[in-house]
Amino acid sequence: MIAPVTSKALKIGVDVGGTNTDAALLRGKSVLGSCKTATTDDVMTGVRESVARVIRESAVNPADVGAVMVGTTHFLNALVQRKDLSRTGILRLCGPTSRALPPMVDWPDDLKQVVDGGSAFGDGGVEFNGAEITALDEAAIRHQCAVWRQSEIAAVAVTGVFSLVNPECELEAARIIGEELPAATISLSHQIGQNGLLQRESATILNASLQALGQTTVEAFKAAFAELDLDATLYLTQNDGTLMSAEYAVRYPVQTIASGPTNSMRGAAFLTGLDDAAVVDIGGTTTDIGIIVSGFPRTKSEGATLAGVQTNFRVPDVLSIGLGGGSVVRTDNGLTIGPDSVGHQLTSAAWCFAGDTLTVTDLVVALGRVRLGDPVLVADLDKDLLCQVQGFINQRVAEIIDRMKPSADPIPAIFVGGGSIMVHGQLDGVSEVIIPEHFGAANAIGAAIAQVSGETDRIVSLESTTREAALEETINTARERAVAAGADRHTLEIAHVYETPLAYLPGNAVRIVAKVIGDLRA
Amino acid sequence: MNEWLLTEADLRAIAAGAGILGTGGGGNPYLAFLMAREQLRAGRRIRVIDPDDLDSDDVVLPLGGIGAPTVGIERIDNGDEGGRLVKMVEQVSGKKITALIADEIGGGNSIAPMFPAAQLDLPIVDGDGMGRAFPETQMTSFFIYGQPLSPSALTDACGNALLVTQATSAMQLENMMRAASITMGCHAMMSTPPMTGDFVRQYAIPRTVRQAWTLGTAVENALNAKHDPIDAIIEQAGGTLLIKGKVIDVERRVVGGFVRGVISIDGIAADRGRRLTIDVQNEYLVAAEDGQQHAMVPDLICIVDLETGRSIGTEEQQYGLRVAVLVLPAPELLTTALALETVGPGAFGYDFDFVPMIQKN
The missing domain is CATH 3.30.1660 (Dodecin subunit-like)
Structure with missing residues (x-):
């Protein structure tokens, strides 16, 4: 038997979400297959399952896969659950300035307790024009390292005033800390955030606290893919929809923390070939609406709040409304839809599954737009009500798109996510409603093409x-x-x-x- | 004497209300709020007293930040700036400072004096020199009505201090202070000369801390009760609703350190078919429709989020925002002929005279 020459031309995108783990397999620009599995508690089982399935269903040779791109909620979950976080030593290089507010002053108390490994103000930092505030105090830094060594701190976050103007003092501090604590991981703020000391420092501390988890996560991904006979390079997708190498991700895990919405929007752009559009991602509980500009999501001007911590990360400007396939429909006091949803219980609570809660999905089933559960159970629903609900959904979505779009001109709207079937017909202010093929796995596809x-x-x-x-x-x-x-x-x-x-x-x-x-x- | 002891919730409400009174400017109060909150958590107190409770021989020092907001959020205060100002002014004037007051109630400067007040356990006078936000130092009721020009002082986070012992006009004082603040890294704390209790009673814009609190609390209560926050603001502040609408265009440029521009708002729901334009120069200055001015500086033109009642600053304006434009009447002290020379439309380059909103209706 002759062994085939491996081309390494295939790419697999994986998106680990709170509910589902999606995978997509691409050759160049064509999507060979996509699938959706449930996210597992240990994450890796779900990832393995979903990657194995997409390889099997696309009938390709695993050896031809050259790269796997992963977007994951891992790190955000760790922060939200306050687990697997490293205690972090915090150094602020500010001279006499910036002492009125200590590090982590606006963090949730419980998260602060888990992460705070002792903080110090040190000499250093520069003014807005690059002039030195005070010279770095090397002896003081070595002394602080001795304190951290005592308490077995293995992660350090360094933030200098106006380090975006001149990062020199952060780099020099890192050199000194590296000598004193050779095993410690060091996060420098000028590599991580934007102008705004407190928020950049918070992002840097979050990064430092996640670095150990970053290491084990990357190793776990590599092990999982090795088990599937994949000899592929691993990448993680970051908040702006681009890739970082696994080695880079180990150093800057916080940059991957909010990549989910970005991947879904990038995937939508790729699937439709549109560079400027609204992307509407309809799930079971919420609808997320964002804007693609030149192929990338438009970001928010203010920073993201992650696990209760204000940072200055730019994340996609996404507006969420409580409207999804599981949203509860009420008619007793005028028509209302959501914001509450039956969520995971759709297949037991909804009318079409013989439950006793009327949901948006039931109405879509009654309209004959999708085959789910037993259509007979919703056959008696009032036609006027169906029209009213459809009108309501279209109007809500159109209103948010209009609020998000960059000018008064109509723009195309791309619908992705499982709930895309909810929208039907024309929307005000929208030039075209597009539901692309593979709409359910847009996020995994977005990861693969990054x-x-x-x-x-x-x-x-x-x-x-x-x-x-x-x-x-x-x-x-x-x-x-x-x-x-x-x-x-x-x-x-x-x-x-x-x-x-x-x-x-x-x-x-x-x-x-x-x-x-x-x-x-x- | 009645003292109002602020709680964290009060501070939060004052910050929200000060945002609305900032008429689009004044900077974000978040860091000032955190600093004052830390003082409360450290067991210190922030006391607010009514201007009518001041004695003739009280000595009140006006305080506020001067500089670029971009710097203020990056090179944060040391925390001793206000205390050093008080000490320096006491030394040079030979008078004991008995209370502090804000220069500007709009935005972050509303809370700025509360931090040193807590440190030194000095009361804050319920009032300020603007009743809103203005871009420059000479635009306070204090200077308009004869506050001396010296001794004025600046301190910065690095330990520098500057004392102005003579200035030929309030405008010249502003120019010197602005230049000095730049060499101090573009962010400093400033005090203008101490004022007597009698002067403050007469010429401070009264009870604006309470006004900010009332606005902030009204919005919060309305949101909690699922009522319309816009109605709550109007009810509490006696203002007029100009339009509920959607921002359809924002034109913005920086001229001589000031952000200038025009915002266009199209009416929605009951206001459909109308279009309002708002002139911007750091703050919202003039609101017009069909070539007709509806409201103008020094009346307060406030733009808030239609659903949350949160104030929207000039820098945050963008296409699509759902907003309500409200006009609150300018304090009487700002609408005299004397005051209008400094804070009326003419002071901002317009060739028309001030017509108060109240007269128009």
Whole structure:
């Protein structure tokens, strides 16, 4: 027998959600198969099952799979459940400034107790124009490391004032901490967040507390895929819809924390070939609506709140409403739909499954749009009511799309998620309603097609440099970050560069945000 | 004397109400709120007293932050800025400071004086110098009605302090303070000269801390009871609803350190078919419809989220927001001929005279 030459041309995308684990298998731009399994408590069983199934159903050779891209709620769950988190030493480099508010001042108490491994204010930090606040105090840092060594701290978060203007003191502190605590993982704020000390510091601490879990998770994924005879490179998807290598994910797990909605929106864009559209993801309990701009989700201007902690992560600007397939329909006091839902109990509670709760799914079944349960059980539903409910759903969805879209012009709307069948007909302000093939696994497909990016966000004073030089330096930093994250240098393209003059600052201070994107390095 | 001892819930309500009184500017009160809250949690107290309870010989120091919000959220205060100002002013004036007051009730500066007040156990006077937010120091009722110009002072988070012993005008004081705050890293705490109890009773915009609290509490109660927060704001503040609508266009640019622009709002529901435009210069200045001005500075033009009643700052404006535009009457002290020279439409470059909202209806 002649062994086939392996091409490594196949990619598998996996999305581990709270309820379902989805997988999709792609060759180039064609989706060969997709499937949905229940998320298991240990996560890995579900992942293994769903990947094995998609390989089997697509009838491909596992050896041809070159890469597996995973989006997971792992890390967010760890934070929400306050488990598997490392106690973290916290160093704020600020000189005499910034002492009015200690680290974690606005954290939930129970999470703080689990994560707080002792914090210190230290000399260091810079002003908005890069001038030193105070010089770094090396002896003080070594002393603090001795304290942390005593309490067996293995994770440290370092945040310097205006480190986005000049990261030097964070890097130098990391070098010193590395000498004192060689086994510790060190998270530096300039690699993680944006302007806004407290929120960037919080994100850095979250990252530090998740690094050990990041390590074991990545190893578990690798072991699971090895069991399936996959010899593929592992990537994780991050909050902005791009990939990070497994090695990078171990260092920056917090960057993967909110990738679910992003993957679903990117998948929707890919499945329809549209770069600018509204994406409506309808599940059992909620409908999430976001906007794709140039193929990527539009992000919120304010930072995300993760497990009760305010950070300045940019996450997709998604509006959720309590409307899904399981939403409860009431007619006793005028027509109301949701926001409560029967959720997982749909198959026992809904009318069409002989339950006693009228849900949106029952109405969709009665309209003959989907075969679920026993249609006879809902056959007597009033026709006017069905029309009314359809009108109500269409209007609610249209209203949110209109609220989210960037201008008054009509835009196309892509429907993904299991509940997409709920919407029917035209929507106000929407140019086209599209329900693509594989709509149920858009999130896994979004993971499979992800590219690699690098981003920089800094405030630059143009007193000591020119605008052109500042732009070039910012873009170059973004490029290097993309390459470090696994991008092919030759395919890098600038995704966006924003320059914002800052109010009340002297006329020559600008904030520059640059992002570059490229294909995955082969 | 009646003292109002603030709780964490009070602080939260004041921060929310101060956002509404910020008329789109004034900065986010979140960090100031956290700082004041930490003082309460450390067992200190924040006492608020009515201006009518001031004695003639009370010495009241106005305090507030000056600088760029972008810096304020990154290089946070040391925490001793306010205390050092009080000490320095006491030394140079030879007078013991007996109370503090906010320069500006709109936005973060509403709460800024509460942190040093708690540290030093000084009372806060229920009032301020603007009754809203304005972009510059000379725009307080204090300066308009004759507060001396010196000694004024600045302190920063790094341990620097600056004392102004002479200034030729309030505008010149603003210019010097602004320049100095930039060399202090673009963020500093500022005090203008101490005022007598009599002066404050007469010329402070009275009871604006209570007003902010009332607004914030009204919104919170309305939301809890599932009532309309917009109705609650109007009921509590005696304002006028201009329009309920949707932001359909935001035009924005930065000119000389100030954010200027125009926001267009199309009416929804009962207001369908109407279009309102709002001129912006850090704050909301003029509301017009069909070329007709409905409301103008110094009346307070407030834009809040239609569903939550939360104030929406000029920087947050974007297409699609569902908003209510409300006008609250300017405090009487800001609508005299003398005050309008400094805070009327003319001071912001308009060639028309102030017409109060009340006269129009």
